Amino acid sequence: MKKYMIHLNTRRCIACHGCEVHCKANKELPVGPFLCEISCTPLKMVGGVPRMEITFSTCRHCEDPLCVPVCPTNAMVQREDGIVYIDQEKCIGCMACKKACPWEIPVQNPDNGKAVKCDMCMDRLDAGLKPACISKCTTHALKLVELQSL
């Protein structure tokens, strides 16, 4: 059962790209891969003020992920709480997961050739902390939402 979601309060987000860097630094990623992304639409006049839409995108941690069954080495794993992560020991870097994903979320780490993607900082979650992007969000615009069944 999917338990967590990351929500962006766009009224507070200032598109400073802090989340992208907090994530990269925490995962010690080299130049190339980003595991989350802030993107802005071009400016458009709304009520006399040029505005933009800001979106935060990362792995959706699908309920029924396409990347998991396609992985030939069972490196792509879905946890009980819905988090989909890559077991780096098992990954062979074939990138079948990326081809299976509708959003091509997994990216290759040029340092070791293996696939990487957002794992919701599950080590931090398990230690009672929040994911890096949320913990350090400059304006507290990113929030961790815990889903509840009705």
Added chain:
Amino acid sequence: MKKSVYSICGMCTVRCPIRVESQDNKITWIEGNPYQLDGALCAKGTAGVAMMNDTERPQQPLIRVGARGAGRWRKASWDEAFDFVADKLKTIKKDFGPESVVLSSRGGPWQDMYKAFIHAYGSPNYTNHDCTCGRNTHHASLSINGVGRKGFAYDIKNAKHLVLFGRDMFSALRIAENNQTLDMLENGGRLTYVDVRQTMTGVKATRFFQVRPGTDYALALGVIHQVIKKGYYDKDFLDRYVTGFDKLCTFIEEYTPAWAAKECDVKEKDILAFVEEIGQDRPNVIFHPGWNLARYSDSFYASRAMHILNVLMGNIEMKGGLFIPKGAGDCGKKGIRSIDCPKPDIKRGDGVGWEYKHFDKGPGLAHLFFSHMISEDPYPIKAWIAMRHDPFSGLPDPERQKLAMDKCDLLVSIDTNYSEFGWYSDIILPESTYLERDTPIVQQKGLKPRLTLRRKAIEPVNDTKSSCEIFTALAQRLGLEETFPFKTMEELWAWQLEPTGYTMADFDKKGFIELSDSPVFFDREKLDGQFKTPSGKIEIISEKLTSNNLPSLKPFVAPDKAPEKGMFRLIYGKVAIHTQGHTTNNPLLSELMPTNTLWVNTKQAKKLGIVSGDLVEVSSKDRSYNATVAAHVTDHVHPEAVFTTHGFGKEIPKQTRSYLAGLSDQKLMIGKLDEWDKAGGGVNLCEAFVYVKKSIRNTKRRADL
């Protein structure tokens, strides 16, 4: 071994409080101090680790072996490097006198130490970067309120309306201030933003004026006119604390909103609607008097107008308004000691205090050294020590600066990174990064003043030293131990804290010591004595300005149009990802933004045959500097202006990521080193015009194999 320390970020001069985790001398996590920022940190703050691990920074002292700027260096030990600098400084003192040495820094809370060093050596010539930053605002505040720019702080969180003239606060990224502003907006507050282009700050604003470049002052005058006409000011406050209001009323009569609208390229009805909002929101309306207002030839007067608007609101010393920052004394406590040495009684080499009498003598004005150095008036300058300051990146026209620097026998760069000045200097003394160095304790004034300090999270990974260690070692070699007697940081801290009764252990819990449990406000009925003007009141007409043949209320003069077709006014600014030229080579940040672009207005671009993404050639007015960058074509920059992000176009080959990436605005500002604001002292950084044309490098043809 795992370790956690509270410290202060050093990636930009905001200096946010941080908490740093490490394991076995390796940084594993940096976050905003949970007690002050609830963990919040910006991209630059996190990228501190990347700076520390970067091999493209000086890792041991370097002594120049080739020509200046040729980039030929030999490695030296610290002993040799200290002897090199000390021996040259001794010779210069003997031959030319101690006043022939300049020390410049960025400023900031630790500048007492740098200042004490150069004063103890015998020179009055301490200076900082503020002529390219807040000097106009500082002098504007002094002329009206009798206190400098830091004599007031802003309770934005509780305000109802914040007005920003060109202050792009969501790119400047003072994290606490940004969150206060967003909190204010969430509580229904309003944000009015004025700029020649749209920024992230404008995106969050409730009202946006895209003005003609150089007309901030006109807009402010139009607003003052209407505020007075509608009676939206605090009469009691004016009667009690302010002089010269009658003169303001007479002066402002001709500056109607209709006039301002025409000058600024905005609509009169928008100005009127804005003033109605102020009428509703006052007194909790904060007109931010500007930060980096070293822009136009009348920026000093624009800042004065914003200060005057605050005075009209009567928003001083109240919740949701301006407040006087409090120190230890205001909380009934004893303050810390700081390293200090009185300034030698010698004329300054930049003319401040004798040639220019109305400026704050503290740090003088850095840009005024160069012409004095070239003419050797009042005496030759033979050495320049740049303490984490890069005049070649921060001040206009570095080639002109070099003519002055070439008269020096010694150029020293103390820096964590290679700077453009450092690359030209004779010796680089590499400073440890902020994650690897301790600093003296400082007091942070505010409604709840604090003591705090920077603590090293790990031991230096290279052969680098902290600025405190560097100045102490140089002082020992120069016989200045009286000012720098401390052998260790522990000795220094204990001496600093002695009068306060606190100990270092008091920093352990939160990283700072709070000097008051609750916000300290002065009695608003008893503010007499707080305004340090000659009359003790807030003065709209300043005697100091009058006696220097400068008007207090200056008639507006419309800014120049481009001198030629194909020329545009060059406007520069910041982004949230970079700290000027300081971070453009950072491995993590350069990946996000490796180069800058040139913003060109859509209609102008059409005339020039440029579409977004095309390469454009940008040239200085004398065509001595050219750069080719991609164009960003947009409606949201004024047609008279082109905009670029400062900090790029660097020419340091060792910095492979930023080498020749993008466009340098300061190198385009030919002649602007000597064009500055005689009233405010700031450099006019937005008064340069540049040529823009489509580059021939857009070709799709291929002529070779």
